[in-house]
Amino acid sequence: MFDGVSNFSQSTDLAFFFTLVVSIFFLVLITVLMIYFVIKYNRKRNPKATNVHHNTALEVTWTVIPTVLVLIMFWLGWTGYLEQSRIPANALTIEVTAQMWKWSFKYPNGKETDSLYVPVNKDVVLNLHSIDVNHAFYVPKFRIKKDVYPNQKRSAWFNATETGSYDIACAEYCGLNHSYMYNKITVMSENEFNAWLNSPAKHPGEILASDTSLIKLPDSAK
């Protein structure tokens, strides 16, 4: 449940965990009280009800406490979001093009791929645009999602904390094969990434085949 692998996963998961705990607390409170009252004040057991009209202290309490709690939640979400919205300078910048129903990625040196390869522990900025309808770039494990529009620029960034291979999904409905607009993002060590980026190989696996002595790949990237 809390298995994010980017620089954002900690703040997002903390916000999620906090809201989840508070939500479960209130849900249990409400449900238990409801069941308790229904049993205790059942018509058979309690044929005559007692009128209780209101209690201002109680009303104030259950207005103020939830207000404070939602403000804390808001703050956790807001600070987490701010981190995501501040695009860092000096990052590896990759141009991402979305179209029905595939992704393509262009690296600073002009190299183009249809799966995304990034170095671990390095800021990566994605400049997103679409050439047809709206899409959304979504990497669940990274806790990032950004809508992608035609003729408009959007940017997202992340810093992957663990090597491996993760899913990229399109999260904005885009027609017939929306659900097949899946791809992979492969996170590898910086050395491996640089070697691949500067080689003619389309996939890192191809380098492995040509020069096994140079690079050792993470299993998941093969």
Next chain:
Amino acid sequence: MSNENTLSNNENDVSYLEYKGKHSGILGWLLSTDHKRIGLLYLISLSVFLIVGVTFGFLMRLELLTPGRTIMDPQTYNSIFTLHGVIMIFLFVVPGLPAVFGNFFLPILIGARDVAFPRLNLLSWYLYAVGGLLAILSILLPGGPADTGWTFYIPYSVRTNTNVIPALFAAFILGFSSILTGVNFVTTVHRMRAPGMDWFKMPLSVWSLYATAWVQILATPIIGITLLLVAVERIFGVGLFDPALGGDPVLYQHLFWIYSHPAVYIMILPAMGVVSEIIPVFAHRTIFGYRFIAMSSIAIALFGSLVWAHHMFTAGMSDTGQLIFSLLTMIVAIPSAIKVFNWVATLYKGSIDLQPPMLYVLAFIFQFSIGGLTGVMQGVLSVDIQVHDTSFIVAHFHYVMFGGTGFGFFAALHYWFPKMFGKMYNIKLAKRVFWAMFVGFNTLYFPMFIMGWLGMPRRYYDYLPEYQIYHVISTIGSWILVPALFLMFGNFIYALFKGAKVTEKNVWGGETLEWQIATPPVHENFIDIPIVTESPYQYKDNELVLQTQEAK
């Protein structure tokens, strides 16, 4: 003179179901301006569309049972989830409670003989019928049913070759039906209250219908004009929203949600009214915190109109926009929380009778709490970025719209059915069906929260194998829920023809005005307009107990 006397005698003695006005037979219904008959016209037409919408939903769940193709191709699936959304939202949940129970009971609850504009009321049903027919036409016409999702996001909705235009016009016309109902209710509440019924003596469902009516009037024109602009863009190629023509697709999203978020409150507020109405009756005591509940309806309508852009937290708004809309979304949770706490407090020291309407209301509180709390989660910016456009959202709004409004609708139906028709359904069966609905509903929708957080996007025809377990559980839920729904309707239909006759005025021991008139009501509800001296839900017969307790 003698003629008039016979007429009024006729009106006094004969129920609205048997009343003979200018027209008889089917025309007596289709041309009737009686708010009760119009309410029933709505009930019948809404039920038909509910069944259609449920069928589509059931088919979607069946398709998602296994990854890859199960029963249909992706194009059919995309059309079906669009139709499911359009039908459920515009033809069932939005008109839902106000059109059926609002029409039938709002005038009675405030001691009036009809709504302020009876003919306008009939017109709004006709607009609803025309909108509904257009929606059906959009399925049948060549080109195929719309496949845009109920949100009609641009530019996809100007690119697809399916029947988007008829679907847009259907929603447009349905919007007018909604506006007219709103105008009617606001005027009725302002002008038609019985003598003595000041604002804080109104039943709480009237408060919530009143708040809803304002949102209907103020928000619906925006969706009307927006959908019209999409049609203009599609037909004439004017660049408004389509980036290829120099338009802005995000502007469309803003305009869409400026209506469609308040519309969520159009859907839930009346159900909250029903809950506030039913709890005191079956707890047989006065409602806790009447004014807080009444005012929270207004607060929800007000704040709920200012949170629309929380549907767009991944769209790339400015930080200021994100901040304001996230903060307001948090705030709108408070009046809903106040309502829930007051409802639960109303059970305290009550004398609780778990009849079917009460069971549905208690389920409403549980399910609405889950829907509301997960709504708060989505208001948290960083969390929303993860769960936006995933099945977490689908679970959330079904918990609110179905677990909340849907169960509120069923509660109202079980509560008022004997008053409306003078027949009683099988109560034992109704209780059993309730449990099946409750189990089926939660089995169907709860797994969607989990897979949504894990990253299962919504509107997906196919999915990765790791999500299958949740999809299977969810689909099994639909196999419990849907039969239960049909059993519920079966119970009502059987009761209409063969159910035990109810003639007593007050079957549940309610203290609002509808329980003081004949069952079923006569043509103009009240032979003499009542004079209201007390707040609703007094339950004075309990006072004695309270006094003796205090004396001890």
